[in-house]
Amino acid sequence: MKVNTDPPKRRATLKDIATELGVATATVSNAYNRPDQLSPALRERIFEVAARLGYAGPDPMARGLRRGQSGAIGIVHRERLSYAFSDPAASLFLQGIAREVEAGGQGLLLVSRPPGQEPELAAINSAAVDGFVVHCLTADDPLLQAVLRRQLPTVLVDQPGFDDLPYVMIDDSGGARAAAQHVLDLGHRRLGVLAFRLTPDATAGIADRQRQEATTNVVALARLRGYDAALRAVGLDWHEHVTVYECLEHTPAAGRLAAAALLAAHPRPTALLAMSDQLALGVLEYAAQAGLAVPAQLSVVGFDDTPAAALASPALTTVYQPHVDKGRWAGRLLLARLRGEPSPGAVSLPTRLVVRESTAAVPGV
Template sequence: MSGPPHVRRPATLASLAAELGVSRTTVSNAYNRPDQLSAPLREKVLEAARRLGYPGPDPVARSLRTRRAGAVGLLLTEALSYAFRDPVATGFLEGLALACEQAGQGLLLVPVSPEHADVAAVHQAGVDGFVVYSVSEDDPHFRAVLERPVPTVICDQPIGVEGVDRVSVDDRDGMRALGRHLTGLGHRRIGVLCMRLGPQRQDGPASLARQQETSYPVQRERISGIRDALVEVGVDWASVPVVERFEHSPEAGASAAAELLAGHPDVTALVCTSDVIAIGALQWAAEQGIDVPGRLTVTGFDGVPEADRLGLTTVRQPVRRKGQVAGELLLERGDRNTPKYVVLPTELVVGATSGPAKKREEFFSGW
């Protein structure tokens, strides 16, 4: 009976070094420190490796020796698809990826659900540092990140975390400028459509207490900005309807617009705390045959490409640059012990969806 066919064992660093009559350090340098070898010697090593089937140094073993993973972790408290579906997240991810690419680092997405407290994915992530993308102040995954002995950079929120770098925009100031634009057009009966104010699902009117107690500072600041502008012209904020949606989608924006205007038909302007929500509100208005901006003004916040295409009045923030700065802060931190806080500028973009407020006698009843 014939025995099993001979299977050639794969070459190792040691066997390749023996084959060439060089040290194992020389073989390692051909991959990891090519500047230490002459070009002919390095090519000789690599050609022999190809011939013998040596795949190169084991990246896992190398990371154990150097204690470096060669990758940045991006913490997302959303489903993974959100990073590729939401235009603001996509822009941020592009900027962060660019910073990693320029530094020769990998990027590991660590998506987790805001509705579940399992933090194993954070503990097990093989990364040299984390960028935390806009999570709530009490998120358990964020607390798990802080337990890791690696540098961390926060994008947007949470705020006021000691010793941690952060990059953001001044959300309140940006929304205040938008609010002043609307009050300058005569709007006093304004409704607000906002993104989620807490980690647990809730859809519907957001009370004054919920607006102030939200664990999402970005939403609190954007709502506060429009409140500032209205209070300046004597509007009682308690009279301003605010409708919240847990999902961040055009469909959520459309349903929120329908809900708010069904209860408050005298509203002349909808202020949305994101462009995605505003795009949904515009779609709903078009389906209802409502003239924008003749009958209803609609505004957003972010400046996503679709908002530009639709001519949405919005507050533009540099989302791609925000991601790049976050990556640079993390990758260039070195031995710096003092945290940095970078505030990027916003821009009020007056588009075709905002116009003068209609007088009360021009209203029709219902929507």
């Protein structure tokens, strides 16, 4: 039922109500924000007029400007906006943040990253938030620079020790080391690694020694070092025994491509270590399609232990990391800063090798 047939005009404001009622705008504001500051009767009259005038309630932007806070937490990562809902590991992590943030009634602003350079920064510059959680950006990423410039409380995830900002991370090198040691224990000596992008400007492909040494991505670096530590422990030389392929995306499709390239080498690697389950799942797909039996002819290890790892066939051997907890800690650390409460400056969470069906002894050993 439409009652109002007047032409639509500008929206009613606090002031309109104040004028209508002959009171100060402060009084109307108080009706909304401090009920104890005026008589119940007056408050009622104010709400009545507000309803009649179709007042939408105090404008969040004006209130935010005045109060100096927005009530939202910004989330920034390298990928497209939709990645937050499509990548299993990202979803788990964000679920953790959400759990912490929802308790305080804050909103979660997923900052967009449209293709192209300038607008991408613009999204960060124009995000009306009280603080940021930054996921997995390298120190030299312009996105991180843009966030830093905002000078808002910020917590870094998977990016330790930058600019005195609090951070939460996992034991990447320990997890990677356990993964490599596992296949080494099984007798494998020719290994392939499916790595994340080593630098922000990466291109997909085999990463040679020089490329590996240029790595700025701390997560990738920690994991490479972890793998290497396992090799050293048994006296094996990294460059002699390991080929690294750099993947641009965390998707099974990228994993398939990497597997194809890695397995084309002679002699062929007998074990592939992937830096994410999504990539490892792609290896499984490629192997199935290429007629390579896993684990009989090829061992595969993932990283993350997302739900899909256990459901894959064969079930994926992988490194568990506590995604949800990582998110919760990121949320907690940021909320604590926002409230001026004390909190740890850094949180490091454990990882753990989960052995399932995708790894076995190297053939003929």
